[in-house]
Amino acid sequence: MSRARLLRELGLGPVWRLREAAGAAADLPPQAVPVAHEAQQADPMVNEPAQAEAPASRAAAAPDGDRANAIAAMGWDELRAAVSGCRACGLCQQRKQAVLGVGDVEADWLFVGEGPGAEEDERGEPFVGQAGKLLDAMLAAIDLKRGDDVYIANTVKCRPPGNRTPEPEETAACWPFLARQIALLQPRLIIALGRPAAQTLLQAEVKIGAARGRVFQHQGIPLIVTYHPAYLLRNLPDKAKAWEDLCFMRATMQGL
Numbered sequence: 001m002s003r004a005r006l007l008r009e010l011g012l013g014p015v016w017r018l019r020e021a022a023g024a025a026a027d028l029p030p031q032a033v034p035v036a037h038e039a040q041q042a043d044p045m046v047n048e049p050a051q052a053e054a055p056a057s058r059a060a061a062a063p064d065g066d067r068a069n070a071i072a073a074m075g076w077d078e079l080r081a082a083v084s085g086c087r088a089c090g091l092c093q094q095r096k097q098a099v100l101g102v103g104d105v106e107a108d109w110l111f112v113g114e115g116p117g118a119e120e121d122e123r124g125e126p127f128v129g130q131a132g133k134l135l136d137a138m139l140a141a142i143d144l145k146r147g148d149d150v151y152i153a154n155t156v157k158c159r160p161p162g163n164r165t166p167e168p169e170e171t172a173a174c175w176p177f178l179a180r181q182i183a184l185l186q187p188r189l190i191i192a193l194g195r196p197a198a199q200t201l202l203q204a205e206v207k208i209g210a211a212r213g214r215v216f217q218h219q220g221i222p223l224i225v226t227y228h229p230a231y232l233l234r235n236l237p238d239k240a241k242a243w244e245d246l247c248f249m250r251a252t253m254q255g256l
């Protein structure tokens with residue numbers, strides 16, 4: 001599919017072309033020019049500076065240390081089995097199956113969403129419903145493809161009933177799994193799709209509109225925040241901003 005067609009499918013216009021490596025940042029709108037990893041300082045975009053270590057709020061709701069330590073030592077196969085059998089929070093009660101993640105385990109890019117929806121719960125793969133189709137189109141717009149240098153995961157691995165936002169206890173219970181995925185993957189760039197993922201990874205209140213176009217850090221790994229594809233499906237005008245964010249991601253990766 002041509003880029004022009006992809007962008008049409010994304011509902012985007014005018015067509016902005018990415019320049020190759022050196023010129024990429026110059027091609028971006030001013031607010032999308034990369035800012036060096038600034039979330040280590042006090043940041044008006046978020047209520048607290050992003051922290052590398054698990055903060056008190058997470059620790060308070062954290063699962064017991066033995067479980068977290070065991071997960072932190074797992075390889076992919078053990079992790080998959082542990083996620084499948086997990087009963088650490090109430091989300092296990094209504095799931096059809098837990099959804100670990102999908103993609104290239106040597107990927108440079110890690111996209112983190114919120115949690116599985118009905119289709120993901122059915123199929124056991126993240127982002128396979130409508131939001132997933134948009135995510136695939138977004139990836140294709142910057143020459144990326146699911147499974148090819150890209151890994152996709154969620155903040156929680158089991159479907160929140162009715163697709164509600166995961167509760168803090170649920171996110172906390174699931175955090176060791178995402179943390180282990182990040183440790184195993186060692187991605188070069190993390191993309192937080194939407195507020196729950198951004199807040200979980202940055203451990204701060206995040207307003208997407210204010211935080212986008214900047215490079216934060218999660219444990220030394222650059223992290224960019226953008227809109228969740230499901231939000232974009234409901235807020236079509238913001239797709240243009242998502243395109244800016246895609247350009248920014250691409251330029252940021254090229255500059256790493």
Ligand code: URA
Binds near residue numbers: 113115129154
């Ligand atoms: N939304 C998400 O955040 N993740 C999915 O896997 C599907 C929809």
